[in-house]
Amino acid sequence: MEPYAQARADTGGVSDHEDDTSPGIVAASLDPKRLREVGKTPDYRFSLANERTFLAWLRTALALVGGGIAVAQFLPKHSLREALAAVLMVVGAACAVRAVVYWTACERAMRLRRDLPASRFPTMLAALVCVGALALLVAVVSGAFQR
């Protein structure tokens, strides 16, 4: 049986999320001792999977930043152009910060054999991108970017 299934069976599937957003997460993402002070080291395959998820988020962050630069370089001159580019870069930076925090929270959850922390961030990012795309569609159709 997989260690996770075993742990779930042991605890009756009960999970406890009270530590997931504690200030200790920031300390644990900076100090290996703080991360290792709880639980047991999980199977390295789980840690590597967590690492790849972290990297997928870093690339999402970089893609948002790259999108911001593309907006600044390739859209016609417009008062909203720089603002739009800046928003994309800020969201990109937020994604990168969140990637680190979430990696640490997942690593800690795996050490404690708990369920992975639930997060609203992907939903909120998707909603934001959706609203932004619709706003841009309106801007393009209404000719706001034409000189």
Next chain:
Amino acid sequence: MSETQPERTRLAWRRSVLTATVVALLSVRYALHHGPTPWGIALASLIALTWLTFLVGVQRRIRTMDGPSPGAMRPPWPALAGATVVAMALLAGATLW
């Protein structure tokens, strides 16, 4: 099956370096779009330095993954990797001015 895990993770790091390279090149190009002004050159150098920090960190991480049971990333490396991406976002923002 389990032997492919470090390889997939290594490739994920390589893809991330490629993405960072594209972003860094686009930022440098935009930093210098008014010609080689002192501000533009300073920004371009900082972007290059940030990219290099990320690259060196990735090389070191990939090296620690050699071996039969590679361990998890050790803090503060994930935070440093995240910080280089945040720095890239800030420097890209600075090129707008």
